[in-house]
Amino acid sequence: MIRHLSACLLSAAILMLSLSIPALALDPGEMFDNPAQEARARDIGRQLRCLKCRNQSIFDSNAGIAKDLRVVVRERMIEGDSDSEILAYVSERFGDYVLLKPRMAAHTYALWSAPLVLLGLGSFFLIMYLRGRPLTARAQVLSDEDRARAQHLLDGEGSQ
Amino acid sequence: MIVELGHFALILALVASIIQACVPLWGMLRGNASAMQVADRAAEVQFLGIATAFGALTYAFVVSDFSVRIAALNSHSAKPMLYKVTGVWANHEGSMLLWVLMLALFGVLISLFGRMIPVRMRSTVLSVQGMIGIGFYLFILLTSNPFERVAMPPLDGQGMNPLLQDPGVAFHPPLLYLGYVGFSTAFSFAVAALITGRIDPAWARWMRPWILIAWSGLTAGIALGSWWAYYELGWGGFWFWDPVENASFMPWLIGTALLHSAIVVEKRNALLKWTILLAILTFSLSLIGTFLVRSGILTSVHAFATDPERGAFILLLLALYIGAALVLFAWRSPQINEGGVFAIWSRETGLLVNNLLMAAGCGVVFVGTLYPLALELINGAKISVGAPYFNQAFLPIFGIAMLAAGIGPFLSWKRARRAVVLRRAALTAIVAAAVLGLVLLVAGLRDPVGLLGVFIALWLAVATLQDLAVRIGLPGVKPDVALRRIIGLPRSAWGLYLGHGGLAIAAAGVIAVSVWKSEVIQTVQPGERIAVGPYAFVLDGIENTTGPNYQTSIATVEVFRDGTLVSTLKPERRWYPVEQKPTTEAGIRTLWHGDLYAVLGDPNGGGGFVMRYYYNPGVPWMWLGALLISLSALVSLSDRRLRVGAPSRSRAALQPAE
Amino acid sequence: MTFWFIIIGIATLLALWTARPFLRNGQMELDDAEGAISVFRDQRDEVEQDHARGLITEAERDAAQREIEQRALKAARDLGAGMSMSRRSLPMALALVGVNVVASVAFYAALGTPEDSDQPLAIRQTEILERRASAGDINSRIQLLIQRTSELPESFETWWTLANSYSATGDHASAVDAYRRAVELGGDRPGILSAYGESMVLANGNKVPAAARVIFEQVLQTVDDPRARYYVALSKAQAQDFETALLDWTDLAFASAPDAPWLPLVRRDIVNMARFLKHDVRQYLPDATPTEIAAAGGSNASDLAVVRATELETALAVDPMDHQAWIELATIRTEQGDSAGAAQAITTAREHYAAAPFVQQKLDEAMRMLGLDLLRPDPAGPSAEQVAAVQNMDADEQADLISGMVEGLAARLKEEPDSPDDWIMLIRSYTVLGKDEKARASYETARARFSGNTQILIRLDTEVERHLGE
Structure with missing residues (x-):
């Protein structure tokens, strides 16, 4: 019960914070001075989803929780974690939902194989189609009489 | 009374669509010309009805009649007039009304400009359009009635999301729907071909103008949405692989395939079944997009499950229309004979490869968009599929498609000479590689994938120019002959060059901004000078003032290059008190090679402001390219050959009664 | 009824147009083959033209011609030839019209609300003003009253209410005109006259004009009107007759009941006058409070500030959720030269309001006003880390943070009460904190605020039902 209540309160706190501060994403206070490090932090940020936004990465979002996650990412970087360790760290706590790039696992094989399967299937059908059809026209030569009739039709008196 | 008349007009449109669906079909089967002609009249009445309904709803928004529920929820008396009008479609009910307005518009246009289409085909097409209409009119009237009234009108409306109070996004939905709904014509032509059992080059020529209009509108609509995101959301992004964006991108991809395969049908009487299937698929994806956006399933699967009325209704329509069309296809298509033959090396194969790549790309977007939904429904697992996936899975396919688009026009119809094609491709590759070297010299290398991208864009541009040159006989002829030939080129050829050229330019822009963008986010004191790429941005000061329905702070940012003033940017931060929401308006100056872009952020309490400065090279090319692509379809449309109802020698003899 | 005739008429016309092909003979159409x-x-x-322009070779042209000829032959063979012609069929036409009209009118009868007329905002002005006025908006009431005075220019009541409304909004110049009209219509009743006089004073920048003094003295001849007495005294003071004015006011203060609304004003003037004349205020007000004595110059002003500061400190120790008190405390400390203490007060307030951005903003402003930001150039806001740290707090700290946030919201709503979402959030937060009393009170305030807006009222009701179980 108490746990539940405090969870409620926490979510109320986060909600209000994010509603009342119309700040832009990424505030200079949290940024690294070293441009290479900063670029790396952003690359990682682009791969993490802001949990309460619709399809925004934490790098793009101005929600409070996105900022928290950015700070977490930066802390892990200072700790010396590699990119994949950071992503693993975050997804361990928040679930696979935070990964904008789904990790390769049994439930995403179908997703990741989609481009190759689609291209492969398409190419297969294309080749079958091209091979299965006659390369030259069936000898459907028009007789002179037919040609004359066709010319007649095309000259515009045919159907009368 | 005007509002209630609008409501009645909407019902009249429903009844007209029922008549339009049933009577002509019966006439077609019975050979009754009068019944078939009812299709034209019903299409006119349907359009009149829905246009009146739309007008009445617009009136309610303009005069702030808050006894209309959606006006009370989405409008406000203090809104500028433009946004009172665009507010009509900035909500669920109004946008569905716009949807059917477009549907009826296409119906009446087919009836007006399709007099050269034989009555059996025209009335069957209109009948299918009527059937689509019935479902959506019922959807609107039964689950999303825009004319619902409230007993106690509130004192004022609740306003409209200020992000949408912008001219760019105001006209985004009408253009997008022009495309989305325009593809219903392709669907109707395909189903009509299956019903009447006739499909030949003439059929493709009657259908093609409508696809061109729809595709052009969809292209422009997508570009406008992207442009709005770029300047309004305030961090310079333009495409987010958001499911809503994907929903409009999928019909565009398949529609592009359809556009190309319809040419094969018209010219060569080949790929008939495939084209019919593509036509059905294109509109199916439009319907799926409508479902995704309108059912709320994207926001939350659970929200959809708890309030399923609207979503379930569209899902039912979706299953009904797509299912029926596919069953009809399975039943009737074995009777279709493929006509023209072609060799492996031929324009036909080239267009087939285009179709394959577009369809595969569309498939990837489809899978990526729906995978999280499907997975959550199957085992409750929540995953996200975002930009990194799409960039990795989709862009390579599109890259190959662009390479193929370069070679495609080299191939001649029926049978191309392989050696010639390969020789020309080699030349293209050499020229493109040379220009690439030049680009690297000037701009420097940032990343190898970007390098490949630049090469592909150059390849397409060079190939398109090369094909144009060969087409007019260069370099073998004198300039005056070449000029005469350029002028004499058919418009459809210009369509090809503009379309492919536009794509190359747009792609170059996308790659340029992804690779060479400069960005600075910093707390800036007035007067402070910040270097961004080759430019220096200086914050002059902030001025507070008010707009028609908002308060705003406007910053003045001067941009210098090598000490000379290039431009003065005016980024804004607005506050809309009615809606209690802020917006940012980026300050943008467009130069030929890129945009200077500044965004005003929060004050830091010590007189400084968080500023975001960007130099975005290539962005103007993106919009220019998109514009060219969109125009290319219209140029093709203006080709005499496609002008529906083009004068024909025996026409006068045929229409004595009019 | 008219409406029904109109829509039946429209439906019939359009149905006739739809059925037109069944009313005409011989309307010809292109048949399949010829099309x-x-x-x-x-x-x-086109093939010919392309060839003529040199775009295709002769062989290509011939092949293309051959194909086209083949298609033409196939079309002539497979497709129906001959004209399709419309044929008149009255039964069909009538059936079509009948179905059309009956279906559309019946469907409308089921869905439509023909009795609802259009309600554009322009014709709802009076209604809107009435609803605003009943919700307590004085400007709307004034608008309504102006409308009514033009309808009933001879009504004393209307002019009187209008005049009172004007003076309530502080528009004394307009009030003078309205009172004058009320005096003309209502005769020289003393209450009316003294209100008229008062408005003249207020419109004249608190200087008593001669005409007003005449009016007040006229009033005093009939009744002992405190207002008239006050202003006559004021007028004497303004004529440099300070001693008499002071005595008059003192008399008035003695004659007034202890809870008379004008008493604080009178006492203030006595205090000020006493200070000006350097008299001991206790001579005039035996029950003068220490504050009054201090204000009258009887004791050191900074002592008073110390007293106030102590008061504030005590109050804040009991209930720290009063940001204005914190700001006042900081102000007093700054004036006393205790910048560190002032900064300390603001910092403590910040901690209590860690999650209430609106209050944070107020505190920031105060800090800048007092020049305290110079002490600490980078004031630490409620950072996201702090919010994230909520997880690690113990229950008390957490409750403190949350209630700070909620009070912040309440404070904001007091100044900007226009957002229904915020009200709902406040009600919800109070419920979650178990403060049902406050939740209910906020609900009542919100209801009063949004009365007339059904949409919002429904949302509020739903909220209360869900959380307070009503």
Whole structure:
């Protein structure tokens, strides 16, 4: 019960914070001075989803929780974690939902194989189609009489 | 009374669509010309009805009649007039009304400009359009009635999301729907071909103008949405692989395939079944997009499950229309004979490869968009599929498609000479590689994938120019002959060059901004000078003032290059008190090679402001390219050959009664 | 009824138009074969043109011609030839019209609300003003009253209420005109006259004009009106007759009941006058409070500030959720030269309001006003880390943070009460904190605020039902 209540309160706190501060994403206070490090932090940020936004990465979002996650990412970087360790760290706590790039696992094989399967299937059908059809026209030569009739039709008196 | 008349007009449109669906079909089967002609009249009445309904709803928004529920929820008396009008479609009910307005518009246009289409085909097409209409009119009237009234009108409306109070996004939905709904014509032509059992080059020529209009509108609509995101959301992004964006991108991809395969049908009487299937698929994806956006399933699967009325209704329509069309296809298509033959090396194969790549790309977007939904429904697992996936899975396919688009026009119809094609491709590759070297010299290398991208864009541009040159006989002829030939080129050829050229330019822009963008986010004191790429941005000061329905702070940012003033940017931060929401308006100056872009952020309490400065090279090319692509379809449309109802020698003899 | 005739008329007309093909004979249409062949004819011409322009070779042209001819033959063979012609059929036409009209009118009868007329905002002005006025908006009331005075220019009541409304909004110049009209219509009743006089004073920048003094003295001849007495005294003071004015006011203060609304004003003037004349205020007000004595110059002003500061400190120790008190405390400390203490007060307030951005903003402003930001150039806001740290707090700290946030919201709503979402959030937060009393009170305030807006009222009601179980 108490746990539940405090969870409620926490979510109320986060909600209000994010509603009342119309700040832009990424505030200079949290940024690294070293441009290479900063670029790396952003690359990682682009791969993490802001949990309460619709399809925004934490790098793009101005929600409070996105900022928290950015700070977490930066802390892990200072700790010396590699990119994949950071992503693993975050997804361990928040679930696979935070990964904008789904990790390769049994439930995403179908997703990741989609481009190759689609291209492969398409190419297969294309080749079958091209091979299965006659390369030259069936000898459907028009007789002179037919040609004359066709010319007649095309000259515009045919159907009368 | 005007509002209630609008409501009645909407019902009249429903009844007209029922008549339009049933009577002509019966006439077609019975050979009754009068019944078939009812299709034209019903299409006119349907359009009149829905246009009146739309007008009445617009009136309610303009005069702030808050006894209309959606006006009370989405409008406000203090809104500028433009946004009172665009507010009509900035909500669920109004946008569905716009949807059917477009549907009826296409119906009446087919009836007006399709007099050269034989009555059996025209009335069957209109009948299918009527059937689509019935479902959506019922959807609107039964689950999303825009004319619902409230007993106690509130004192004022609740306003409209200020992000949408912008001219760019105001006209985004009408253009997008022009495309989305325009593809219903392709669907109707395909189903009509299956019903009447006739499909030949003439059929493709009657259908093609409508696809061109729809595709052009969809292209422009997508570009406008992207442009709005770029300047309004305030961090310079333009495409987010958001499911809503994907929903409009999928019909565009398949529609592009359809556009190309319809040419094969018209010219060569080949790929008939495939084209019919593509036509059905294109509109199916439009319907799926409508479902995704309108059912709320994207926001939350659970929200959809708890309030399923609207979503379930569209899902039912979706299953009904797509299912029926596919069953009809399975039943009737074995009777279709493929006509023209072609060799492996031929324009036909080239267009087939285009179709394959577009369809595969569309498939990837489809899978990526729906995978999280499907997975959550199957085992409750929540995953996200975002930009990194799409960039990795989709862009390579599109890259190959662009390479193929370069070679495609080299191939001649029926049978191309392989050696010639390969020789020309080699030349293209050499020229493109040379220009690439030049680009690297000037701009420097940032990343190898970007390098490949630049090469592909150059390849397409060079190939398109090369094909144009060969087409007019260069370099073998004198300039005056070449000029005469350029002028004499058919418009459809210009369509090809503009379309492919536009794509190359747009792609170059996308790659340029992804690779060479400069960005600075910093707390800036007035007067402070910040270097961004080759430019220096200086914050002059902030001025507070008010707009028609908002308060705003406007910053003045001067941009210098090598000490000379290039431009003065005016980024804004607005506050809309009615809606209690802020917006940012980026300050943008467009130069030929890129945009200077500044965004005003929060004050830091010590007189400084968080500023975001960007130099975005290539962005103007993106919009220019998109514009060219969109125009290319219209140029093709203006080709005499496609002008529906083009004068024909025996026409006068045929229409004595009019 | 008219409406029904109109829609039946429209439906019939359009139905007739739909059925037109069944009313006419001999309307011809292009048949399938000729339609297709006309396309092939165009195609053949285009092939010729392309050839003439040198875009295709002779062999290509011939092959293309051959194909087109083949298609034309096929079309002529497979497709129906001959004209399709419309045929008059009265039964069909009547059936179509009948179905059309009956279906559309019946469907409308089921869905439509023909009795609802249009309600554009322009024709709802009076209604809107009435609803605003009943919700307590004085400007709307004034608008309504102005409308009514033009309808009933001889009504004393209307002018009187209008005049009172004007003076309530502080528009004394307009009030003077309205009172004058009320005096003309209502005769020289003392209450009316003294209100008129008062408005003249207020419109004149608190200087008593001669005309007003005449009016007040006229009033005093009939009744002992405190207002008139006050202003006559004021007028004497303004005529440099300070001693008499002071005595008059003192008399008035003695004659007034202890809870008379004008008493604080009178006492203030006595205090000020006493200070000006350097008299001991206790001579005039035996029950003068220490504050008053201090204000009258009887004791050191900074002592008073110390007293106030102690008061504030005590109050804040009991209930720290009063940001204005914190700001006042900081102000007093700054004036006393205790910048560190002032900064300390603001910092403590910040901690209590860690999650209430609106209050944070107020505190920031105060800090800048007092020049305290110079002490600490980078004031630490409620950072996201702090919010994230909520997880690690113990229950008390957490409750403190949350209630700070909620009070912040309440404070904001007091100044900007226009957002229904915020009200709902406040009600919800109070419920979650178990403060049902406050939740209910906020609900009542919100209801009063949004009365007339059904949409919002429904949302509020739903909220209360869900959380307070009503």
